[in-house]
Amino acid sequence: MATYVDILKSEFPEIDTEVFDYITGVLDSGGADFEDGEEVYDAIGGVLQEVSADSKNEDDVRDICLQMFNTLKLNHHGPQKQLLLDAPVQISQISADVCATEDIQGIWMMKRGQNTTVDAKKLEKAEAKLKAKHDRRNEKDSQKPSTPLVLEEASASQASNKKDNRVDQSGKNRSYDIRIENFDVSFGERCLLQGAELSLATGRRYGLIGRNGLGKTTLLKMLASRNLRVPAHISILHVEQEVEGDDTAALQSVLQSDTLREELLTEERTLNARIASGTADGMESVRLSEIYGKLEEIEADKAPARASVILAGLGFSPKMQQQATKEFSGGWRMRLALARALFARPDLLLLDEPTNMLDVRAILWLENYLQTWQSTILVVSHDRNFLNAVVTDIIHLHSQRLDSYRGDYENFIKTKEDRLKNQQREYEAQLQYRQHIQVLLLQYRQHLQVRLLQYRQHIQVLLLQYRQHIQVRLLQYRQHIQVFIDRFRYNANRAAQVQSKLKLLERLPELKPLEKESEVTLRFPDNFEKLSPPILQLDEVEFYYSADQPLFSGLNLSADLESRICIVGENGAGKTTILKLLMGELTPVGGVRQAHRNLKIGYFSQHHVDQLDLNVCSVELLLNRFPGRTEEEYRHQLGGYGITGELATRPVASLSGGQKSRVAFAQMTMPCPNFYILDEPTNHLDMETIEALAKALNKFRGGVMLVSHDERLIRLVCKELWVCEAGKVRRIDGGFDEYRDILQEQFRKEGYL
Template sequence: MASCADILRSEFPELDGEVFAYVTGILHSSGADFESVDELVEAVGELLQEVSPDGKDERAIREVCQRLFNCLQLDEARAQRCSQVLLDAPIQLSQITDGYDASADMLPGLLLKRGQTSVVNTKKLEKAEAKLKAKQDKRMERDFVKSSGPLVLEEATASQAASKKETRMESSGKNKSYDVRIENFDVSFGERVLLAGADLNLAFGRRYGLVGRNGLGKTTLLKMIATRSLRIPSHISILHVEQEVAGDETPALQSVLECDTTRESLLREEKELTAKVNSGRGEGTEGARLSEIYAKLEEIEADKAPARPDLLLLDEPTNMLDVKAILWLENYLQTWQSTILVVSHDRNFLNTVATDIIHLHSQRLDMYRGDFENFMKTKEERLKNQQREYEAQQQYREHIQVFIDRFRYNANRASQVQSKLKLLEKLPELKPVNKESEVMMKFPDGFEKFSPPILQLDEVDFYYDPDHYIFRSLSVSADLESRICVVGENGAGKSTMLKILMGDLTPVRGIRHAHRNLKIGYFSQHHVDQLDLNISAVELLARKFPGRTEEEYRHQLGSYGVSGELAVRPVASLSGGQKSRVAFAQMTMSCPNFYILDEPTNHLDMETIEALAKALNKFRGGIILVSHDECFIRLVCHELWVCENATVTRIEGGFSQYRDILKEQFRKEGFL
């Protein structure tokens, strides 16, 4: 088999001597460190493409790197089989160095033939060398973490420039404002800078929606505020409802709101009973009930924890809530008298609740008045104006530069040239629009035509407790063209029905039928529990689907936006949305032809939700999903099943009709 040097000579016959020596040096000294052809391409691919005399494209360069990688793998295998090699004859170093000039200007350890001049871009060599060193350092760090025992996650930190005026007002007790002003602050997570020189101004009584891509630091920012790592006036009380909390199955927000409504209800009843006793209209039972109320108020510490904190921080509050609960929450938060800062991916929720939008991107925060739809329109207009201003300035700069270049050496125009140069220096430096990369997702097709029925439940009964049936006489069916959304109140049995459909739960009575060639991919609303958080996403796939190359695992993860260093970081260090993407990559690796998805949009940012919807619409196979995200449901689903009263009902009018039904229920109950 040809050596690496032979491959380089055959593919690049006119390769510059310095580049040849540099590349072969990397291959021989660091070949064992390359775990995939991707790493080899990253180390030397760009350099080889630049010096290629026949203009090889990226695909051709990758093929060359694949041959080099295969050669290195073979050399490594030989080295493991043979720890010592006997030479056939002595080697004379003078013969090796003959014809080379050791005094030539070169990179350390590289040799050029006499009379040969290098035409390579030295900066490219330095860049390639730096890339390789960074990759080796990262691998050493990763290996150290693996060998050093239990996983230790990075911690978030915040720093803020001190304001003498605010410090003086705070210490004197003169600051009575309930507005929150945090200026010129930084937030980092380990070595990653999330926010730099940012400003956050929250006017009391307004409701702010915080939006941005997964992993940019929205949750971290809320934690920095809640823990007062960022300076918040001491007289401002803060309540923080986190996205992920340990405990029972009750959503965190539901617990908070139940506490709030319970407190208000108890205080109202206490007032009514006291009024009866004082007026003499009592029936004699008021005293006992008042004792119960006082005990309950003391239990929930009603006097110490006011129902309405000055600043309410909510992180993805609609996660795990059903549609009915979300409608109630939207109405409830609109009556909140103090300030709200909420992270949410739900467009409809933000359009209903938010009075302002804060956009986290490029390590800064941009403020927009109005709801989410207004934010989208205004942001697009801002970006267009920014790009127009940049292009206009570039044209102006070029116009001035042409004049300078033309008359630079003309003595008669010297004063004008100097004036133009000063003008260029004074121009503000505008930057082109830095558009966020589009999120891409693809669900591989596993489509083949089956004769029906594909997936069916016939007269199914199911219960965990014989005294409480979850389903009675349930009959539903789906095929490979199905796009079904299941809705209903929490506890109505949505997730249970999905597990019966998959065969994870066995009916007490009735029949589940699934086609013998049906391959189901399942996404659980508790998908994080199914991931090993102590290993990387690449290792996760390698354990689940052994026998494939690292390149295949990386490609699979990259299809869901988990690329680069994200793929080799411990899963525990990823954001909620990034963990969901890892779960999608794992679910689709085996190419199912039918997907059952339980709350797939939880933790995902809006761009990823839209990409998920597009991917599902292109997928040629069946889909049943549980979701509360109205926008997502309307994009994907053609059929709506309502889970209630131990059965499932199909609503012909789709989500619009279901929403109207819920609103009517609220009106009758006095909530709207």
């Protein structure tokens, strides 16, 4: 590979020796500090321009500087070359006084002789310039923590209903229905909803769906913060943030979420203490009786058992229920937050992608639990089967408005298609009617012009006849006038009809053409050669993180480019560990991992957001990860995953969860892997994107291995289902249906159904 010295000699063969030494000295001393080709041009571009005279223009010199920068970067990141001394060094011959007065490291650090021909002043000036840039960069980096990225904020506004406000403030409003009319929601300068209406009837379960980035999560936040007016007596709970870790046991944390019960129990303990100490004034006994009555009314004695059932359903073992919340990971704390919400039973429960943190077993339990929920639920979910099992209504967010549909998701798909067809027919009929009216008007205008011309000609003839035969033809003239009058009356009637048609046209409601949502398409590049199987294999693998707690033993797995494998199992069973063993990130304690020498794995982590630089835009993200390509290539790559136009230049932190996932897909597929390992890839994706992901994986000619809880994706893509449990991985021939039946049977045995 050519070095910057080779490039310099080939592009400027007649360069002066001193200038050549000066330029190589600048590049040699500051190569690691240059950030891009422009900085190289700033340092030596002027000198090269003078050397080239008229043979090269400014753009040519910039291209040459970019080529030299690329070679510098390769040398900087590549393996360090060993430095060879010009002659052997005899340590014994170095005098003691030299060792005492001089730095002995100098003999090892010397790179070249001191009799260089480089202009010392010019070199000193260039090095000072590089040092200044380095200092500015360090100063900028040191300021980053103190100047965090400022993101846009969401806001909401709505038309005020004075009657509802008065009823709400008077405390007479006992209805638990929610109706919010004519409201807007914005995120920064982007309008998400405009003139929208939202109606939530008490006791119904609503699924809020829509494409990524349209504002579903923002709408939940506006409701939870009451930026949109919800009657004050309606309690709202939004499961958004994980429980804060402390010494409180998980079961106790759930019990504490029922604030009424906690307040009554605290007051009961206080009153009993005062009665026992003899400081009571007589009213304590009366109040204590009232408290006991209220505790019995809310069935406070059954609360620990109910909380334990909820925790067990979400995967908490009896031992885990007694663990302190600070001992749990973020995913388990999110489950704990969901358990607290289910136990507290608010009037309006807001759930944002509740299945993201759950395994298939916990999802099935949650479906069964929510089907008996008495109050109102508004849930954002991409899980088609979860929506079909839980919700009674669908709210579709699109085109800055909300449309409501009765029934589950499957009924929504059918009803939406019928509604769109009717709207299209209505639009086409009105368009045809408008065109018909316009044709009639045009025909009448043409007819009127012809008749007017005939009338003028006829008048001229009449006038001529009148002047010539005024005495003789008077009677005939009167008859002609009568004919004219009759004709005029006829035209007047036609004019009235035209006016009525014009008014009818004005009264017609104006319909806009239907805005059809663009189809989501994903594509995984597969321009690679076929590999002979098996390409990835685990043979009798044993693995543990600590010797006293073995995780796997006798683990056997095999995959090739035809594989479509899904691994399921409860959280903590070791599914992600298996993926890391397959990728080689973890080394087996026993057994062997075998991989084809040309295997190239693309990995999608369930924590992919943590691996993205949130402070840069998507284009810069790919540039930093895969340097040396044009901006057009980066934009084309992102565009293939729906990150187009202004989205590609916004900070990644400001994107929605689904849009961040698409950026992660674009980053993962850029090196063109021939085998994909995807850990919970559907988290945060909308249903249209999940369908597109399934189609893309089915078209992909390489191998695919999934860890997923999304039943729809599993059914569409996977040919093999492997269950991870009790330190083993076993194949289920009956696929997902058999696995679902196994879990339902476990629920019945454990008393959850």
